[in-house]
Amino acid sequence: MIHVDISESVLDPLVALDHCAADSHGAADLFIGRVRNLNEGRPVTAVSYDLHPVLCRNVFEKICSEALEQWGEHIHVFLAHRQGRLDVGEASVIAAVSSPHRAHSFEACRYLVEQMKVRAPIWKQEHYVDGDSEWIKGHVLRNPA
Template structure:
C-alpha cells in the first residue's frame, strides 16, 4: 500500500500509522516534522510552504521508491503547504515492514528523500519582522 498527498489541511501521524498497519507487518515507524519556534538562533513566528504543481507527482514517486525496498510493507507520507504555525506538522511519514530495522531504515530514507527531492519551499517569518526563503534554487 502506498499513500501520498500534498495537503492544505492539518496532517496527523495517527492517520498515517493506521494507513500502513496490517497483521502481516511486525513494525511501524512514523515521523512528524513540526514547525519549531526557532531557526539558527532566530525566533520564528510562522511559516508558509509553497509547492510546485508537480509536487504531488514527485511525492508519489518517492513513496513508491521506498515501498519497493526489501522488507517494506506499506508507506504513507504527506506534506503540508500553505500557512503553518508553531507546532503544526509539516511532514508526516509512516512505514510498515516485516521487522523493525527495515522500518526504521525505510522511514529515515523516506524523510531524507522527501527533503531532497520534493519541490516545496519554505518561507519563514521571524519575530524581528524579517523573513527568508529556504530550499529555493
C-alpha cells in the first residue's frame, strides 16, 4: 500500500504511522528529514524547497513501487515532501515503512530516502544568517554533456 504526497503544510509523522500499520506488521520504521542550522560551516536560518510537483509525485510513486517489488507487496510505504520556505527544525521529508519484521522496514525506508535524494526533482535554496542565499549543488539526473 503506497501513499505519496507533496505538501505546503506541516508534515505530520502520525499520518505516516497511521498509513504504515497493519495487524500483521510487527515493525514500522519512520524517517524525518529536518532543516539543519549549519551547512559546511555556514549558519543556516531557513531553506526554500522548489520542486516539480507532478513529476515529483510520479517519481515518488515509482520509488515506492520499486520498494514493494523488492520487499513484498504486503509492506506499507509512505513518502511525503514539503515545498516552500521552511525554518530550521521543520520537517522537510517523511518516509515510513511497515512490514511483518523489522529488517524489511529498515531496508525499505532507507531505500525510499536514498532514492528520493538522487531521483526526485527537488531543489533547495539555503538562507544564511548573513542574509545571503545559495542554491545547493545536487545530483545530476542525466550524464553531463
